Amino acid sequence: MKGIIDVVALGGNAIIPAGGKGTINEQRKLTTTSMRQVADLIASGRRVILTHGNGPIVGNIMERNEAVKDRIPPMPLDVCGADSQGGIGYMIQQALRNELLARGIKSDVTTLVSQVVVSEDDDAFDSPTKPIGPFYSESEAKKLEAAKGWYMVNDADRGFRRVVPSPKPVEIVESDVILSLLEMGVIVVAVGGGGIPVVRRDGGFTGIEAVIDKDRAAAVLAGKVGAERLIILTNVTEVCVNFGRRDEEPLRNISLSDIRKLHGSGEFPAGSMGPKIESAIDFISNGGKEVIISHASMLLEACMGKAGTHILPDTDSRA
Amino acid sequence: MKGIIDVVALGGNAIIPAGGKGTINEQRKLTTTSMRQVADLIASGRRVILTHGNGPIVGNIMERNEAVKDRIPPMPLDVCGADSQGGIGYMIQQALRNELLARGIKSDVTTLVSQVVVSEDDDAFDSPTKPIGPFYSESEAKKLEAAKGWYMVNDADRGFRRVVPSPKPVEIVESDVILSLLEMGVIVVAVGGGGIPVVRRDGGFTGIEAVIDKDRAAAVLAGKVGAERLIILTNVTEVCVNFGRRDEEPLRNISLSDIRKLHGSGEFPAGSMGPKIESAIDFISNGGKEVIISHASMLLEACMGKAGTHILPDTDSRA
Numbered sequence: 001m002k003g004i005i006d007v008v009a010l011g012g013n014a015i016i017p018a019g020g021k022g023t024i025n026e027q028r029k030l031t032t033t034s035m036r037q038v039a040d041l042i043a044s045g046r047r048v049i050l051t052h053g054n055g056p057i058v059g060n061i062m063e064r065n066e067a068v069k070d071r072i073p074p075m076p077l078d079v080c081g082a083d084s085q086g087g088i089g090y091m092i093q094q095a096l097r098n099e100l101l102a103r104g105i106k107s108d109v110t111t112l113v114s115q116v117v118v119s120e121d122d123d124a125f126d127s128p129t130k131p132i133g134p135f136y137s138e139s140e141a142k143k144l145e146a147a148k149g150w151y152m153v154n155d156a157d158r159g160f161r162r163v164v165p166s167p168k169p170v171e172i173v174e175s176d177v178i179l180s181l182l183e184m185g186v187i188v189v190a191v192g193g194g195g196i197p198v199v200r201r202d203g204g205f206t207g208i209e210a211v212i213d214k215d216r217a218a219a220v221l222a223g224k225v226g227a228e229r230l231i232i233l234t235n236v237t238e239v240c241v242n243f244g245r246r247d248e249e250p251l252r253n254i255s256l257s258d259i260r261k262l263h264g265s266g267e268f269p270a271g272s273m274g275p276k277i278e279s280a281i282d283f284i285s286n287g288g289k290e291v292i293i294s295h296a297s298m299l300l301e302a303c304m305g306k307a308g309t310h311i312l313p314d315t316d317s318r319a
Numbered sequence: 320m321k322g323i324i325d326v327v328a329l330g331g332n333a334i335i336p337a338g339g340k341g342t343i344n345e346q347r348k349l350t351t352t353s354m355r356q357v358a359d360l361i362a363s364g365r366r367v368i369l370t371h372g373n374g375p376i377v378g379n380i381m382e383r384n385e386a387v388k389d390r391i392p393p394m395p396l397d398v399c400g401a402d403s404q405g406g407i408g409y410m411i412q413q414a415l416r417n418e419l420l421a422r423g424i425k426s427d428v429t430t431l432v433s434q435v436v437v438s439e440d441d442d443a444f445d446s447p448t449k450p451i452g453p454f455y456s457e458s459e460a461k462k463l464e465a466a467k468g469w470y471m472v473n474d475a476d477r478g479f480r481r482v483v484p485s486p487k488p489v490e491i492v493e494s495d496v497i498l499s500l501l502e503m504g505v506i507v508v509a510v511g512g513g514g515i516p517v518v519r520r521d522g523g524f525t526g527i528e529a530v531i532d533k534d535r536a537a538a539v540l541a542g543k544v545g546a547e548r549l550i551i552l553t554n555v556t557e558v559c560v561n562f563g564r565r566d567e568e569p570l571r572n573i574s575l576s577d578i579r580k581l582h583g584s585g586e587f588p589a590g591s592m593g594p595k596i597e598s599a600i601d602f603i604s605n606g607g608k609e610v611i612i613s614h615a616s617m618l619l620e621a622c623m624g625k626a627g628t629h630i631l632p633d634t635d636s637r638a
Binding site for chain 2: 021022023024060061063064065067068071072073075076078079080082083084085086087089090091093094097098101102108110111112113115173174176177180181184186189196198203204205206207
């Protein structure tokens with residue numbers, strides 16, 4: 001099986017419509033729309049690996065979890081993430097297979113439950129920053145801090161919320177299997193929600209309470225499988241400089257050095273575009289040929305160079 | 320990759336201890352114990368595919384689902400099943416990989432989110448029989464029947480409960496991928512909870528509200544991959560005739576014809592041993608060499624012929 005490999009990282013807005021009620025029917029419909037574009041990309045000859053955020057979905061799982069915690073023991077974060085990989089992966093693999101069948105393409109599409117290794121020495125464990133799950137009153141929050149050792153923060157006046165560490169992905173436990181499936185022409189959905197975070201302990205792997213940034217995990221995945229392009233789909237058509245200001249300007253093509261300089265000057269905030277830009281820098285620095293950042297609905301236009309921010313190596317080594 | 324293939328179908332009691340509180344730590348501990356035996360089986364040279372029930376776990380997912388349905392739209396049954404494949408598969412693949420690593424065996428272990436096709440013409444859709452999810456009061460049950468078209472039954476005086484169809488598995492959507500991974504020496508966890516039930520519609524696949532018996536799905540899987548043995552782990556050491564009576568007698572070795580006769584005489588009730596026996600009959604009739612039914616804790620003894628019920632072809636064709 002030959003062909004250039006693209007890793008496509010789907011943001012939550014490729015799966016759950018922003019203004020909706022959050023029903024599965026809404027998710028199915030949007031996922032089908034998103035997969036139509038992915039099927040077109042595959043029909044054009046690209047080999048695709050998909051990864052995805054688990055944005056509001058794992059939040060729902062945790063909220064359900066907490067709601068009945070007195071009756072049913074709640075699941076830890078790693079298991080919640082694994083559940084979300086199953087449910088989201090199922091929707092994606094079914095929608096994409098159906099879209100491919102409609103085009104007469106008989107590719108297998110499959111979801112792998114994926115663990116991603118982080119280091120116990122990662123600084124993130126000293127300062128949890130990623131808010132997750134439901135909101136609590138101040139008194140509930142204090143109880144949870146005492147009982148479970150959770151870190152709670154006051155989140156934008158909506159109440160108190162748990163924060164967990166967001167350590168950097170180091171390696172993907174199942175990467176050899178992903179590579180083998182890719183070689184066989186199977187379209188793989190993997191490392192959903194940034195992967196299930198695990199640490200190496202006692203010669204094996206153990207789940208840990210953390211959330212890995214999905215774009216950083218996608219960059220590790222893209223590097224590992226030798227992808228040419230890492231395509232990050234989000235809720236903006238292009239990355240902008242001076243974002244939200246009068247002199248806001250979209251970036252179309254930009255070199256590794258130039259994006260590094262902009263990032264160094266604090267252009268991209270840690271809570272939103274920052275991790276995407278750092279993932280792009282990592283991927284290109286390690287030999288990747290192109291990172292595209294664009295809106296979930298613009299996949300094809302972005303791939304054809306008609307939209308999106310395209311981050312390229314300093315010396316263009318493409319043939 | 321050579322070697323004889325065993326499909327091991329884990330019952331709920333290989334994952335969740337019967338008398339426990341249902342915490343994830345209890346599940347992890349028991350799963351690790353169960354995987355120790357599976358690792359021994361692999362170390363002895365067998366190639367193993369694992370499948371599993373989702374017994375109380377998917378029930379918990381549904382109960383959490385229903386508890387907050389006014390705030391968060393509930394997931395349909397197929398997505399609940401997919402979630403459970405993710406969470407249970409994760410626990411199994413991690414525990415088994417760790418056990419193999421402890422023995423110096425570097426096999427990959429991976430979970431595939433698996434869809435299983437059923438026929439829309441299956442008689443089961445005319446008479447739903449499988450109870451699932453939480454218990455309701457009579458008035459709640461009546462409301463749900465009217466609002467959602469659910470079938471509700473009065474379950475053993477504990478309240479009203481939803482029943483769904485349990486159609487027969489026809490084929491596994493991801494079976495080619497499972498076969499390929501097996502050929503590469505990867506240990507696959509697949510078709511969890513009987514698989515996510517889907518029907519063929521408009522040239523593609525669509526999820527449907529049903530539950531597929533996990534042993535029937537395991538038999539289809541075992542046939543498809545050309546397994547020599549289908550090993551069904553449950554909560555009895557042997558299948559018994561005259562079960563629960565004074566003249567109860569365990570079956571050790573029994574031929575296809577003889578088990579067929581016993582089944583024909585109504586020896587195995589539809590709600591418990593019946594589907595396991597029918598799965599065994601299907602597998603052996605289609606060329607399988609042996610079905611073992613035993614207790615989850617007796618895997619190794621059963622494989623060595625020291626425990627368990629062994630169902631064999633009429634003419635023993637083993638070398």
